[in-house]
Amino acid sequence: MKRAKFKSLDAINKQVLKSRINIIMLVIFILFLVVIIRLGYLQIVLGDTYQEQVENAQYVEINQSVPRGEIYDRNGNLLVGNSSEQAIYFTRHRNMSNFEIMDVAKELSSYLTMDTDSLTLRDKQDYLINNYPNELKKIMPEQVTLLENGGISQDSFNEEAYEQVDEEFANSILSEEDLNTLAVYVTMVSASELNPVIVKSEDVTDEEFARINEDLDELTGISTGLDWQRDYPHGDTLRTILGEVSTNEEGLPRELVEYYQALGYSRNDRVGKSYLEFQYEDVLRGKKPQVKYTTDKSGKITGEETIQEGKAGDDLYLTIDIELQKELEKVAEHHLLSIRKLAEDIVQMDEGRGNIDYTIIPEYIDTVQLVVQDPNNGDILAMVGKQINEDGDIVDYDYGTLTATYVPGSSIKGATVATGYQQDVFEVGEVVIDEPLYISSDQPRASFFNTDSRVPVDDQRALMVSSNSYMFKVALGLLGLDYTQNMTLPTDIQQAGYDLRNGLNQFGLGISTGIDLPNEATGLSPQLDATDMLNLAIGQYDTYTALQLSQYMSTFANDGKRVQQHLAKEVRSSDANEKGAVIKSYGTNVLNTVDLTNTEIDQIQAGFYDVFNTHDQARDMYGTGWDAYHELEPKAAGKTGTAESFREGEAVLNQTYLGYAPYDNPDMAFSIIFPTLPGTVPFFPAQYMGQDVIKKYYEIYYGQDEESLYKYDASEFYQELDYGKY
Structure with a gap:
């Protein structure tokens, strides 16, 4: 029998160790193989992709200030320009901490004097927490000790400090140098990486600019350049309509952040935030330069290369005629102030004579609105709004022409007549009896020119004398009714009410005019009953803007074509030396053509002439x-309106004057609203403003001689009030 062989313990251990080493080597080999395969995949398969990403990471569209496009009137007169100013910029390096930024701010603050008024209490509190622990220990010793010993977190300590440090304490500790440094820091700390922000642009002195330029190598991330500010050669004229641009400090306005960020804007971009600047932001905004940055391992910028130069925004040319605009502003101011003065004089005269049985409150005469347009293409030539404020000063209210709505009165009766034609209520030239209407459960209704008789009028004469009775009978006809004394009105007027409102809408009343401005009001259109429908037919129910009334009158002047109103005429490329090339033109856009025959249009136009x-x-x-307009040459046409209203419980009148000229070939149409005038008979003679508007237009566009503006005579007007003359 053979003796069994046994391995020694030492041999067994060596064999196990060898096996383990082999396994480890195999694992290492497999790992190396995986790494090699992975590197090969990254370099060969994805190499180009990653190289592109690396390159793209170095291309940054920086927020370097570029001028916005300028705004001109129709004749090339500058309305909104740009003025350049010296600016100090800061560019945040990659991985740059807030503490490093504070170090730069402290250094830069020795060169600059900043405006510190906008610093918040939180800004000051944070500065105290980081720089004045000993001072804080005096008012919150327990919390400071706990923070030093690790008993509370920094966040908890900060929250306690925010509670205890008030404005008075902060101002007692912080010096002017501290506040100046803090103001510099606040502007810098909001910067995103590699995206320059303006530290200071307003009132940078030549000395500040020169000193910083000399020491740029010592100021990390600081550079110098130019910034721009909007400039308004015509002062406050059309200032609101032209719009506002956000400031460097404001960036994207809070209420528009989401809107602009969805379009790819950065939070600190300057943008249009109201009216034309907002409406045409895509035109006026400039194109930022593209820069390729080179950084070291720490993220510090070591070099930069401009890949694409920045470009100023395109220029916007408006339909506005600034000469006409400014002249009509003078006209509006003259009439507003003169009629206010007329009311004051009448009140004073009546205190001695006591003959007038009307309530006249001069303070209510505080607003006038005017729109002038080309009825053929929708060009807005002038938008004028004036108000008298509580101090008695005239202020601009141009935006009221599209945002304020009023009951207009009889000026809209042309649309009522047109609706009567379309709904087969009356035919052209059909004679209707103007008479007081007695309707069950309603007050007697009559025309102002005829309060107690039966007078035959056709459509043309109904417009001429402003027959209420004719318009009431149009409304009754829409309800399928003929007038009978003491008749009862139906309760179901849904279809008839729709037909009447739709008839007004087709002329632009109660709907959008299409004006290229935000915040346009379309007016109030409350629910109708049969009585309301009668009021609507004479312009005593729904409310409209001056723009809508101008479009309505323009539609008749343009033979039934309702044209979209617009302020933009064309866009041109920016050129510092001359007019740039036309990029886009805004032509005539017919929104709808009113369904009327030529005979029907001619008949209403003849009524307006009368x-x-x-x-x-x-x-x-x-x-x-007639009083104000019959002497005009060339002849004009239009419609007047007076609507009963109330202000602070007192009865007042809204007066409207609409027209177009010349009558035979109109190239201008206008609307005037004088709200809350005294409820007197005769009415306060604001119609003479319309006369002066047409004369001023003829002077500028037809070369007619300049005439003085209408002068109101209190003595003459007092007699008319006393005797009730119309």
Whole structure:
């Protein structure tokens, strides 16, 4: 029997160790193989992709200030320009901490004097926490000790400090140098990496600019350049309509952050935030330069290369005629102040005589609005709004022409007549009896020119004398009714109410005009009953803007074509030396054509002509605008309106004057609103403003001689009030 062989313990251990080493070597080999395969995949398969990403990471569209496009009027007169100013910029390096930024701020603050008024209490509290622990220990010793011993966190300590440090304490500790440093820091700390922000641009002195330029190598991330500010050669003229641009400090306005960020803007971009600057932001904004940065391992910028130069925004040319605008502002101010003065004089005269049985409150005469446009293409030539404030000063209210709505009165009766034609209520030239209407459960209704008789009028004469009775009968016809004394009105007027409102809408009343501005009001259109419908037919129910009334009158002047109103005429490329090339033009856009025959249009136009120009001596009938307009050459046409309203419980009148000229070939249309005038008979003679508007237009566009503006005579007008003359 053979003896069994046994390995020694030492041999066994060696064999196990060898096996383990082999396994380890195999694992290492496999790992190396995986790494090699992975590196090969990254370099060969994805190499180009990663190289592109690396390159792209160095290309940054920086927030270097570039000028916005300029805004001009229709004749090339500058309305909004740019003025350049010296600016100090800061660019945050990659991985740059807030503490490092504070070090730069402390250094830069010795060169600059900053405005510190906008610093918040939180800014000051944070500065105290980081720089004045001993001073804080005096008012919160327990918390400082706990922080030093690790008993509370820094966040908890900060929250306690925010509670205990008030404005008075902060100001007692912080010196002017501290506040100046803090103001520099606050502007710098908001910067994103590799994206320059302006530290200071307003009132940078030549000395500050020169000193910083000399020491740029010592100021980390600091550079110098130019910034721009909007400049307004015509002062406050159209200032609101032109719009606002956000400041460097503001960046994207809070209420527009989401809107602009969705379009790819950065939070600190300067943007248009109202009216034309907002509406045409895509045109006016400049294109930022693209820069390729080179950084070292720490993220510090070591070099930069401009890949694409920045470009100023394109220029916007408006339909506005700034000469006409400024002249009509003078006209509006003259009439507003003169009518206010007329009211004051009448009140003073009546205190001695006591003959007038009307409530006249001069302070209510505080607003006038005017729109002038080309009726053929929708060009807005002038938008004028004026108000008298509580101090008695005239202030601009141009934006009221599209945001404020009023009950207009009889000026919209042309649309009522047109609706009557379309709904087969009356035919052209059909004679209707103007008479007081007695309707069950309603007050008697009559025309102002005829309060107690039966007078035959056709459509043309109804417009001339502003017959309420004719318009009431149009409304009754829409309800399928003929007038009978003491008749009862139906309760179901849904279809008839729709037909009447739709008839007004087709002329732009109660709907958007299409104006290229934000915040346009379309007016109030409350629910109708049958009585309300009668009021709507004479302009005593729904409310409209001056822009809507101008579009309405323009539609008749343009033979039934409702044209979109617009302020933009064209966009041109920016050129510092001359007009740039036209990039885009804004032409005529017909929104709808009113369904009327030529005969029907002509008949309403003839009625508008009579309003301004006809005195029927045989019947002793005057057009309601005859006094002010009949001497104009070339002749004009239009419609007047007076609506009853209330202000602070007192009865007042909204007066509207609409027209177009010349009558035979109109190239201007206008609307005037004088709200809350005294409720007197005769009305306060604001219609003379319309006369002066047309004269001023003829002077500028037709070369007619300049005429003085209408002067109101309190003595003459007092007699008319006393005797009730119309």
